[in-house]
Amino acid sequence: MTTTTQLTNVLKTLADPTRRAVFERIAREGEVAATWLVQGSKVSQPAVSQHLRALRDAGLVAERREGRHIHYRVAPKGLGPLIDWLGHYQTFWQERFENLEKLLKGSE
Amino acid sequence: MTTTTQLTNVLKTLADPTRRAVFERIAREGEVAATWLVQGSKVSQPAVSQHLRALRDAGLVAERREGRHIHYRVAPKGLGPLIDWLGHYQTFWQERFENLEKLLKGSE
């Protein structure tokens, strides 16, 4: 089950554009070292580090240490609270949902 | 098309638990007058008013004036930016998505 607090956390965490951009890069690139995320970010290394902590605390990313690098990847369950919550509003976005469904079915 | 700003707005707006509770009540009850939302809220009338403004600005609710009451209802397109964005992460929540799909198909 998903708690209100978890949902709030996920929403707050994704609401910041800089942090969301970090998340999106991780999602796109599969597994990324923090250094690489700092490169190509507008903000400083500590800022990125803080965002990564927030993403991890929200359950949105997981980390794997390899030597002195830490690789981040998206945590599959992280978006769960958001998905679940949206489930309650099916009726309101049914049309868009159907588009999404097509996408998922791989009908190009 | 959905802009980053719109998505940020929707996320920020829903991230506050009090405001999200207001949104959820509107969703559940269909069409609600602001007064009614104030009744049964922990916060003051101005606070509710401010939350309603935020929800409207984010495109999440629409209003209809009737006499001196203003009735709020969920705006169908409001969650669009969020749905669209999640579409990019299909692969990460495919399992949950399938549950959702069942729900939508009305298979109880």
Next chain:
DNA sequence: CATTCATATAAGCTGTTGCTTATATATTTT
């Protein structure tokens, strides 16, 4: 083991957010 590289933490500053009380604006009722 001293240095370099990768990441995290600390401290402080600034802007934003959500709330309050007080007051203003609309609309209806008497």
Next chain:
DNA sequence: AAAATATATAAGCAACAGCTTATATGAATG
């Protein structure tokens, strides 16, 4: 039009969020 009801706005405040610079930790390398 005066009073009552419904909502919005203004102003101020306390808490928080995100950034910075400076420094600490942790791991690899010479």
